[in-house]
Structures are given as C-alpha cells and as structure tokens.
Amino acid sequence: MMQWELSDAELLALDLDLFSTDCERPELCEGDGGHTSSRSTESCCTGHGTAEVTCSANEQSSNQQNVSEQESDPLCEGSSAKRRKCDGRIPLERFGRKHLSVTDLSRQAWCEQQVVYGMELPHIQQLRDEVPVVKAGSCLHLARELEVQDIVPINVESREDNWAVKMLNLLSMIQFLQAGERVRELPVFGELEGIFVVGVVDELCYNSKGELELRELKTRGQRTYPSAAQKKSHHLQVSIYKLLFEAMIKGQLNKDTITHHLHLRTDQPLGSEIRVHAQKVGFTINTFGDLLDLMLLNLTYTEIPSIDTMKIEYCYQADASVIGTEEVSFEEEWVKSELKHYSSFWKGQREAKGVDIEEAWKCRSCDFADICEWRRSKAEEATQKNRANQCK
Numbered sequence: 001m002m003q004w005e006l007s008d009a010e011l012l013a014l015d016l017d018l019f020s021t022d023c024e025r026p027e028l029c030e031g032d033g034g035h036t037s038s039r040s041t042e043s044c045c046t047g048h049g050t051a052e053v054t055c056s057a058n059e060q061s062s063n064q065q066n067v068s069e070q071e072s073d074p075l076c077e078g079s080s081a082k083r084r085k086c087d088g089r090i091p092l093e094r095f096g097r098k099h100l101s102v103t104d105l106s107r108q109a110w111c112e113q114q115v116v117y118g119m120e121l122p123h124i125q126q127l128r129d130e131v132p133v134v135k136a137g138s139c140l141h142l143a144r145e146l147e148v149q150d151i152v153p154i155n156v157e158s159r160e161d162n163w164a165v166k167m168l169n170l171l172s173m174i175q176f177l178q179a180g181e182r183v184r185e186l187p188v189f190g191e192l193e194g195i196f197v198v199g200v201v202d203e204l205c206y207n208s209k210g211e212l213e214l215r216e217l218k219t220r221g222q223r224t225y226p227s228a229a230q231k232k233s234h235h236l237q238v239s240i241y242k243l244l245f246e247a248m249i250k251g252q253l254n255k256d257t258i259t260h261h262l263h264l265r266t267d268q269p270l271g272s273e274i275r276v277h278a279q280k281v282g283f284t285i286n287t288f289g290d291l292l293d294l295m296l297l298n299l300t301y302t303e304i305p306s307i308d309t310m311k312i313e314y315c316y317q318a319d320a321s322v323i324g325t326e327e328v329s330f331e332e333e334w335v336k337s338e339l340k341h342y343s344s345f346w347k348g349q350r351e352a353k354g355v356d357i358e359e360a361w362k363c364r365s366c367d368f369a370d371i372c373e374w375r376r377s378k379a380e381e382a383t384q385k386n387r388a389n390q391c392k
C-alpha cells in the first residue's frame with residue numbers, strides 16, 4: 001500500500017489525473033445479468049448443452065429512456081443532486097428497474113454514490129466494462145463455464161421468454177445438483193427487503209465431506225489479494241447468493257412475488273425456440289405460467305441441502321493462475337442489516353452516500369471523481385474543519 005503524506009481533505013481535493021492508474025478499483029462482478037455485466041448474453045444450462053439468450057433490450061432501453069427523460073426536464077436543470085431532489089420517484093423507479101442485481105448491492109458496499117453515477121451515466125460505466133482487465137475476467141469466467149456446459153443460442157421473443165431461459169437453466173441445474181454434480185452460472189432470485197434481487201452463482205458443488213460448497217471466482221489485475229474494502233463487497237455478494245438460494249430451495253419463492261415485481265404475464269405463450277428447448281430437456285410447457293408453476297413445484301420438493309461452505313478464489317488475470325482461496329463465514333445478522341441499509345436507498349428512504357473521509361483513497365480510481373458532488377462537499381467540509389482547528 002502506498003503511503004500518502006496528505007490529509008484526507010487534500011486527498012479529496014486533488015486533481016485525480018495526477019494519480020497512477022494501477023491503484024485499487026472495485027472489481028466488477030460477473031454474470032449477474034444486470035446492467036453492470038460486461039457480457040451481452042447470458043447462458044442457459046441444459047442436460048443437452050446450453051442455450052444463450054440476448055439480454056432484455058427492452059429493459060435496458062427503458063432504463064436509458066428514464067434517465068434521459070429526467071435529464072432533459074428543464075425544471076430539473078442544475079446539478080444531478082438537484083435533479084434527483086426534483087424527481088419525486090424513488091431511485092428504483094427513477095432508473096426504471098424492476099429488480100436489482102446482486103452486483104448492484106455488493107457494489108454499494110464499495111461506494112453507493114458510484115453505483116448511482118453508474119446508472120445516471122451508463123456510457124461511462126460501459127467504457128469501464130470494455131477495459132481489457134474486465135474483459136479478461138469475463139473470458140476466464142466463460143472458460144470455466146464451458147468446462148461443464150456447452151452454450152447454445154436461443155432466440156427470445158418477449159420478456160417472459162427471457163425469464164423462461166433463466167428458469168429452464170435453474171430446473172436443469174436442480175437436477176444436476178440432486179444427482180451430486182457440479183453446476184456453474186446458477187441463476188438465483190427472490191425478494192429481499194421488499195426488492196426483487198437477481199444473481200448468478202459462479203459454481204455450486206459438493207466438497208470431499210459431501211457438503212454443498214459455493215465458489216466464486218474473482219479475477220485480479222495484480223497478483224495480490226484485494227483490499228479489506230473489496231473483500232467486504234465480495235463477502236456481501238456471496239452471502240446474498242446464499243440467502244437467495246436457500247429461500248428458493250426451501251420453497252419460499254412464490255408466483256405473485258415474481259409476477260408482481262417483474263411485471264410478467266403468466267398467460268404469455270412462450271416463443272417457439274423456448275418450447276422446443278424445454279421439450280429437449282424433458283418439459284412440456286406452453287405459457288410462461290406453466291413454466292413458473294413447474295419451477296416452483298420443483299423448488300418446493302427438491303432435496304438439495306443448504307450451502308455449508310462459501311469460498312472465493314482469486315485468480316491472476318494475465319495467466320489465470322490462482323492467487324489464493326478464502327473461506328467466507330456466513331454472518332446472517334450482518335448480511336441482513338447491510339441489506340436493510342442498502343435497500344433503504346433504493347426505496348427512497350434516504351439519499352445516496354459516498355465514501356467516508358477515511359476511505360477517500362477510493363476516489364482516486366473512480367471514473368466519476370471529477371464530477372462527484374459528494375467528494376466535493378466532503379473536501380470542503382474537511383478543509384473548513386482543518387481551518388477551524390488551526391484557529392483554536
């Protein structure tokens with residue numbers, strides 16, 4: 001770690017271009033299928049291979065439309081903080097989100113304000129997703145996925161089709177898990193703190209003791225372990241996966257929760273490619289509601305055990321070598337209180353928060369540092385405090 005001979009206030013106020021670019025950055029989590037994912041497609045595992053479906057273009061364009069509508073409102077001109085205040089909608093609605101990804105929540109642990117800027121200025125976020133280091137991470141994930149399953153493209157015709165692919169993936173993977181096999185890129189979803197949350201678990205398998213083990217792959221630009229701040233975000237991520245997965249296999253997901261949050265139509269006929277694909281893996285379904293019932297029934301009667309162990313494997317991107325593996329202990333109270341705190345922002349119960357002054361070092365690697373109002377106000381606050389101390 002570099003040693004800075006600067007006060008926090010000076011650090012916050014510095015021209016960030018002066019810093020080198022190899023400092024700590026939050027890593028993008030892969031595979032959540034949310035807007036932060038660098039992959040434009042998500043894969044579907046089946047007993048006969050895998051299917052690939054394009055991301056919900058409708059949802060993405062509606063997100064962008066919502067943001068641009070807000071930006072062009074002449075009554076809401078001025079700083080983005082002013083525009084946010086002027087907009088009466090809660091953040092979830094303002095960003096046109098029917099659900100959050102686990103990545104959204106775990107990145108809040110790094111800097112919530114950064115997550116908000118990423119949604120308000122998606123073109124900057126997309127540039128980040130395109131950087132070689134993120135792309136290399138995606139390739140490693142894909143290579144691992146292909147070790148256990150093939151990918152087959154499937155055309156989707158509606159939002160219900162898009163979700164049908166996730167559910168067919170899940171149904172297939174439940175069968176594999178019941179047979180004691182390893183699965184990768186397992187979709188998990190459900191309601192947490194009144195918000196629908198969606199994620200993709202890198203890997204679930206049985207260890208030598210016969211326990212179900214969750215494994216998450218994190219790729220690193222340097223051959224070092226991440227900082228404590230990054231680890232916190234990773235621990236939160238895998239802990240949310242465990243919460244979602246266990247609620248699913250305990251039959252706690254229900255039809256109304258899914259259709260209400262996601263605005264999906266149960267009577268929507270599924271596209272021809274989805275129906276053919278479902279038939280190949282042994283399911284005869286016609287509508288989205290048929291598949292939903294089938295999935296919920298399977299989840300209710302499945303005999304998959306709870307996750308006993310959670311491990312995060314850190315890999316060096318340049319040569320895919322393993323830096324090390326860390327075991328994460330599940331602290332239910334901590335996860336639930338973090339979730340309560342982070343979700344209160346999305347529900348409009350409080351304003352977004354940037355980093356505390358002790359963590360001002362995070363701003364050095366932030367793409368939004370030049371425009372960040374939080375950083376500016378903290379710098380002013382700290383300068384005033386310093387002045388007041390000097391006058392004493």
Ligand code: SF4
Pocket residue numbers: 111112113114117354355362363366367368369370372373374375
């Ligand atoms: S500049 Fe700092 S406070 Fe602002 S969004 Fe970036 S990391 Fe967060």
